[in-house]
Amino acid sequence: MSNDRYSDDQMSGRDSDKPMSATEQAFANMTPEQRSEFVERAQHASAKAAHDEKAAKLRAQVAAATEVSLAGNAWYQQQQRGTLSQRVSISNGVTKVEQLNAPAPESDSSAFAVPPRALVDTIPVTVGGIQLGPKQAREMYERGEISANDYGAGLDEALRPYGYRFR
Template identity: 45%
Template sequence: MNDFNKASGLITTGTTDIRAQEARERQGLEDRVTQMRRDHEQAEKDRQEVAFQERIAAQTEAGLRANQQMQAKRLGINTGQALNEGQKAQLAAASAGAFNAAPQALVDQLPVTIGGIQLGPQQAKDMLARGEIRQADYVAAVNAALKPYGSSFR
C-alpha cells in the first residue's frame, strides 16, 4: 500500500470486494437451490394430481361398465352372449336414461311449451299442481326443452 492511500484514508485492499462477490455468489446459489426445491415440489404435486385424475377416470369407467351390466341384467339380457341390435338399443336407451337425467336446477330454469303456449317453469308447475295440464304433457314439454342439453326428465 502506498503512502498516498494511507494519507487520503482510502484503503483498497480488495478483500471487501471479494467478500461481497462471494456473498452474492452464495446468495445466488441459495436462491437457485430454493427454486429447484420449489420446482421439484410442484412437479411432485403435478404428478400426484395426474395419478389421482387417472384413478378417478379408471374408477368412473369401471362404474359405468358395471352399471351397464346391471341394466342388462334388469332387462333380462345375458351379457355373456353377443347382443343383437335390438338388445343394444334397449340397453343404450336404459343407460342413457340413467346417466342423462337433468339436474333439478336446470329443470327449474327452463321455460316449457305446452299446447303451443310457452310457460315459465314455475307457472307450468303451478298449472300441473292445479290440474290445468296433464302430467304427460308437462313431462313431454320438459323433455323437449331439455333435448338441446342432452338430458331427460323423469
C-alpha cells in the first residue's frame, strides 16, 4: 500500500480545480532560499507593524497622562490663565526668577509711582459696574463717552493690586 493516499493539492489545502493566483504562482516558482527570505521579510514586516502599534498606544497613554497631570497642576493652570506671579527660567544652569505683576512700592516719591503703559494697556477697567477691556475703556474715555473721573476711578481700582495709583 502506498503512502500517496492524498494528492499534493489536498495536503496543501488547495482545491485542484481552482487556478493559482499570480502570488501563489510566483511563490511556487521560487527557490527554497527565496521562499525563506520572502517569509522572513513578511515576519519582519509583521513584527515591525506590531511594534509600531505598541509604540503608538504608549505615546497615546503618555499624552493622556500628561494632560491629566497638567489639568491638576495648579502652577500650570495659573500660567495658562496669566495669573502667575513669578516666572522661573533656567539657562545654562542658572536659575532666574522674574516677578510678574509685582506691586510697586507704596511711596509717591518712587520711580514707579506712575504705572507703566504696558500694564495699563492689559488691565480691564470697571466703569459703572461694567467691566471694559483696556483698549475699549481708553477709546471710550477719549471719545468722551466716559468721564475722566469714572475712567480714573476704574483704572485706579484695577491698578491697586499692583501697587500703582492712576491719580
